[in-house]
Amino acid sequence: MTTRYVSDICRITLDKKGGSRYSKMSFPIHCGHFTEIETDSIILHFNLNGEIIRARGKGMEWTHPHEWLKRRCSNDWVYYSTGGYTGVFEATGEYYLPNLQYPTNNMLGGDPFAGSEVHRIVNQWYTILSEISSNLTDLPEPIHAFLQNSLTNSPEVLARKARNLFSYIDGRVSVLPPDARHVDYNLIPLTVAKGCLYKCKFCRVKNSTPFTTKSKSEIDTQLSQLKEHFNNDLQNYNAVYLGDHDGLMANPDLLHYSIEESYNIFGFKESFLEGNFIFMFGSVTSLQNCSEQFFLKLDKLPGLKYINIGLESADQETLDLLGKPLTAAQIKDTFLLVQDINEKHSNIEVTVNFVHGDGLPEKHYPSMLELIRDTQHHVKPKGTVYLSPLKFGAPSRKRLFEFNRLKVLSRFPTYLYIIQRL
Ligand code: SF4
Structure with a gap:
């Protein structure tokens, strides 16, 4: 009252x-x-x-x-x-x-x-x-x-409580997915895996940890520590981030388990907030590895699930320059797979990132437009495209102008990705 x-x-x-x-x-x-x-x-x-x-x-x-x-x-x-x-x-x-x-x-x-x-x-x-x-x-x-x-x-x-939070989840979250903006970054972090597969040269947020998955008992421990940590304020939450850089690469059963258990243990049914959200990062490899069965089950679990994939570029020269160990063909195939998943599953949205900045090879933007404009005949409501500026600490009117031009040409919702940590 x-x-x-x-x-x-x-x-x-x-x-x-x-x-x-x-x-x-x-x-x-x-x-x-x-x-x-x-x-x-x-x-x-x-x-x-x-x-x-x-x-x-x-x-x-x-x-x-x-x-x-x-x-x-x-x-x-x-x-x-x-x-x-x-x-x-x-x-x-x-x-x-x-x-x-x-x-x-x-x-x-x-x-x-x-x-x-x-x-x-x-x-x-x-x-x-x-x-x-x-x-x-x-x-x-x-x-x-x-x-x-x-x-x-x-x-x-408060500083000590934050340090405790980081210790429960095996370290501070260096970057959150751009989709977390839908809940104003008010989310509970739960680490299902550590590290990433590619260790791209350009990336400013990666860690040196080789990719490893958490066990079920580690998830259980985190859930009970997080429940105690957020305590009375749990009722003000309705979202979970499954970290860290490639949560989608975790064992599929562990992911389903983490979503179900967090919903129950955090009491999201009784949240003051309507709806329920899951956010995670994936990669080209982890998305390609997922089976149709995995997505069918994921779609049925509570909440809207947002999976953000770093594609970076559809141009081989740019990928090589960024030190992303993938081929342009893999990027294009993955982009099409993303559209397929978004079409089939109403409670899942896979979003993608491309880099944006000065000095990129001249085919970077045309190859990106081939995907975000030419592969579609109509404007799409899902499958948001985020452009991630490469430079830190460099607000730029010129780059903003270029972003606006790409946004007008894109057939997907298209926004800038402002990197935010937790
Ligand atoms: S961009 Fe993603 S995959 Fe590449 S190093 Fe950074 S976190 Fe890892």
Whole structure:
């Protein structure tokens, strides 16, 4: 039940009910249940474990009332800017542009963390919370209990909790699939395999681990640790990421098992959020290895499953330059296989990535257009194509212009892939 407390200095709303589904809107919709503290100058949101999850300033120094700071379960702060709304949705498929505090391949955006108000909130939210708490007296018991609990979650404790999370899943997630944007990257990571098959030369997110699959008992251990970790806030989740770089290469039975068990153990049936999502990466090899039976069963398991495959290029010279040990013929065959899977299975969407950037061989874009335009007679609703800028830390108007040209020519939903970690 929602409990509200109002004083001269703040308003506190416990168990505030946000949206029940992720929607793509040009104003912020905060999903799930949370606690809100509002003063004249700031709004703070806390999850059901009393951990800070969002904040924004209310004064003149805050750029736009629709912009927010968000703290992910990995303890990264992300600044969501409107980007002036010019072209952000067309480029990313979302109305808000995530600005990150670590190097990535974003071609849009600025440096909001350099702004004094954003800096103040990221670094002083806990002091602000402590001051609010110490200035309130005669509090109703639920409000008092909330403040006591949230004060136990200091920045140091939140950093330690994030490190614990990484230890449960065998290391930090260096990159999430682009499709995770559909749940605003609010997902529970479960590692079903480690490493990848190709170790491509160009890749900035790979690890040195040879590909290995987790066992059923390792999955069970992770599930129970994750259940305890996310604790009361599990009800605000409805999505799982099956990591890491080639989850699809894991044993097919283990994948089915992981999806079923996570649905049951995380209690997604009782989630505050509608729907249920599974995200993973695959590769040309793992997708080609999957049987029709595997996809038939996957389609029937709970949730929409998104599988993202890095194709990178349909041009041999480009593949060689990238150090991707595949042939252009394999890429083309896989692209056609992707369309076949997307046609046949309504609860599965396989999406693909191609690289985008300066200095690529001249056949890269024409060979890509042969796939994303010439193989289709009509516009397709599924099978999103993501263009992944090769350069990190280099926003570029010229590249954005080229992306827009490719997007117009493509017969698939086509967006930029902004690399985000967890
Ligand atoms: S692009 Fe994918 S397959 Fe290649 S090294 Fe990176 S993670 Fe591995």
